Amino acid sequence: MISRMFFALGMAALMLAPFSSCASGRAPATGSATDGHRVPAAIAHAAAASKPAAAQTHASPAVSLANAFSGRQAYAYTRAVVDFGPRPPGSAAHRRMVAYILANLRQDHARIVQDRFTAHTPKGPMPENNIIAKFGPRTGQILVLCGHYDTKIEKFHFVGANDGGSSTGLPLEAAAVLAKHPLQVPVWVVFLDGEEDVVHWTRTDGTYGSRQLAALWRTQGVAPRIHALILVDMIGDKNLDIGRETQSTQWINDFVASAAEKLGYSKYFFQNSIAIEDDHLAFLHVGIPSVDLIDATYGPGNRNVFGRWWHSPRDTMDKLSPHSFRVVGRTVMQTLQMLARQ
Ligand SMILES: [Zn+2]
Secondary structure, X not given: OOOEOOOOOOOOOOOOOOOOOOOOOOOOOOOOHHHOOOOOHHHXXXXXXXXXXXXXXXXXXXOOHHHHXXXXXXXXXXXXXXXXXXXXXXXXXXXXXXXXXXHHHHHOOOEEEEEEXXXXXXXEEEEEEEEEEEEOOOOOOEEEEEEEOOOOOOOOOOOOHHHHHHHHHHHHHHHHHHHHOOOOOOEEEEEEOOOOOOOOOOOOOOOHHHHHHHHHHHHHOXXXXXXXXXXXXXXXXXXXXXXXXXXXXXXXXXXXXXXXXXXXXXXXXXXEEEOEOOOHHHHHHOOOOEEEEEOOOOOOOOHHHOOOOOOOOOOOHHHEOHHHHHHHHHHXXXXXXXXXXX
């Protein structure tokens, strides 16, 4: 979840409100991946055992990671996790989703680190788990792509297709691409837990996973090794409109803008500016250059600024499109490739 302040350039009114939001699945990596039906983790794991190891050669300059990214696959991964139902930390659906993510990452032959921790929430201790999948070399400046995979606890049936689903599906497809085409620098794909608040969004209720991981990376001395971090959140909306988040590291956003322009996607990016509280802030606080790529207008109207589908029972797969996953996913992969050449 995300608590946010929002304003859009070109709008008559400046809106300021506290929010909580958040945006994420993986479908089978083989066969009927685009039919959107999830493969049980056990089956996916079994499939992994029979899949030959991905080529671990470094990507040649001729290989475009953007072209290797499938929006339809990212969408199908998202549908797969959404099919688990509401996925707050501590739930059985959350545990099944973790197994599903891990099965897919094993299929990618990723080096997997699980950062299990206890979140101290207003409702008591809660078991949470950040999942880190590492690709490419073990040394050098690191690029990070992350998104949150938890969904918000609601009184209604909240499946979080965009908010929690899309930020899981896109990274899962990115991981599959990086497995086949590792860059010449380390790229870590991170599935953050506990972005949503448990009771009410504050500095200490919400972003549990990112605050935990940022503190860990600072303690471990990893933070200074991270060249750039890209957070994706709520990126699957059919009406795609990624704002330029104002607290983010702008030189990274400039790379994103350049990548989008190269791919012919400029109209989807940075047509307005927004300030949003999200997982990237925890990483910025420990000195990691970070950006938040988020479409904060989800659905018609002005429900808490974010739009009427946000944190509602209507945040469902029919509001998303494979094309939006394609646009954001290809742009992110292009950006990573450009950053790796720096
Ligand atoms: Zn949320």
